[in-house]
Amino acid sequence: MRLRGVRRSSNVEDRRRSGGGRVAVGGGLGGIALLVVLAIGYFAGVDVTPLLNDSTMQTSSEPRELTPQEQLAGEFAAQVLATTEQVWGQVLPEQAGIDYRPPVLVLFSGQTASPCGGASGATGPFYCPLDQQAYLDTEFFATMEQRLGAEGDFAAAYVIAHEVAHHVQNLLGILPEVEKLRQRASEVQAKALTVRLELQADCLSGVWGSHVDGILEPGDVEEALNAARMIGDDLLQKRAGRVPQPHTFTHGTSAQRSGWFARGYEAGNIAACDTFSSDDI
Incomplete structure (x- = not known):
């Protein structure tokens, strides 16, 4: 991505200086290894507790300075968020007839609080x-690239675009409607609805990608497609040593995630992202 000259969004709340850095105590997992376990648990619906029993992690509450890597990650996130504001500020009124109200992106390290519950590397x-806010531990970028095989700046941008896509779903009234349906559904049905919701967010991320004018470089779209594949439920469950269990999926398979991103990118239109009316997702 060519982000030189791209403005930084002002809708960023950076909580990383207020403590929250990870400190490993005793033996076991630490640093990136811990984040990999947590990422697999989040994306694949895997109970990672047994893998964490031998590792004690504490979170420092002392104010601290950001590392150069954290500063760069924060600047990158603010610029990518600005591109989502530009795209959805144009696309949503044109294609859905509603105004776009951008979300706040909360950057944190280790753990933080949200109205939806505590946020940590595990989430x-x-x-x-x-609160119409997206939450991101910027160390997740390193996890994606170094351990999950999702390399490239556009792969990291896709993560932000995916969470912003959930905000778009909220503005469209899709999120609250799906939540009502999930409350009346069985556990299996509820997870099936969640998969369709997540795949729609992947598709909307593709719509964003198709409207990011002038900053895409050769290979960027392939980076996003690869990231979508690397965090498919089936692949992550295999990495966790499990036989993939479709009834436990929460985000969709590698093929589904990359396929719906591609559909949104190729169409550039919200209407192409109706995962709920599609018989074959």
Whole structure:
């Protein structure tokens, strides 16, 4: 991505200086290894507790300075968020007839609080509709690239675009409607609805990608497609040593995630992202 000259969004709340850095105590997992386990648990619906029993992690509450890598990650996130504001500020009124109100992106390290519950490395990036904010531990970028095989700046941008897509779903009224349906559904049906919701967010991320004018470089779209494949439920469950269990999926398979991103990118239109009316997702 060519982000030189791209403005930084002002809708960023950076909580990383207020403590929250990870400190390993005793033996076991630490640093990137811990994040890999947590990421697999988040994306694949795997109980990672047994893998964490031998590792004690504490979170420092002392104010601290950001590392150069954290500073760069924060600047990158603010610029990518600005591109989502530009795209959805144009696309949503044109294609859905509603104004776009951008979300706030909360950057944290280790753990933080949200109206939807406590946020930590275990939750992964997520969107909270109660405060209309997206939450991101920027160390997740390193996890994706170094351990999950999702390399490239556009792969990291896709993560942010995916959470912003949940905000778009909220503005369209899709999130609250799906939540009502999930409350009346069985556990299996509820997870099936969640998969369709997540795949729609992947598709909307593709719509964003198709409207990011002038900053894409050769290979960027392939980076996003690869990232979508690397965090498919089936692949992550295999990495966790499990036989893939479709009834436990929460985000969709590698093929589904990359396929719906591609569909949104090729169409450039919200209407192409109706995963709920599609018989074959």
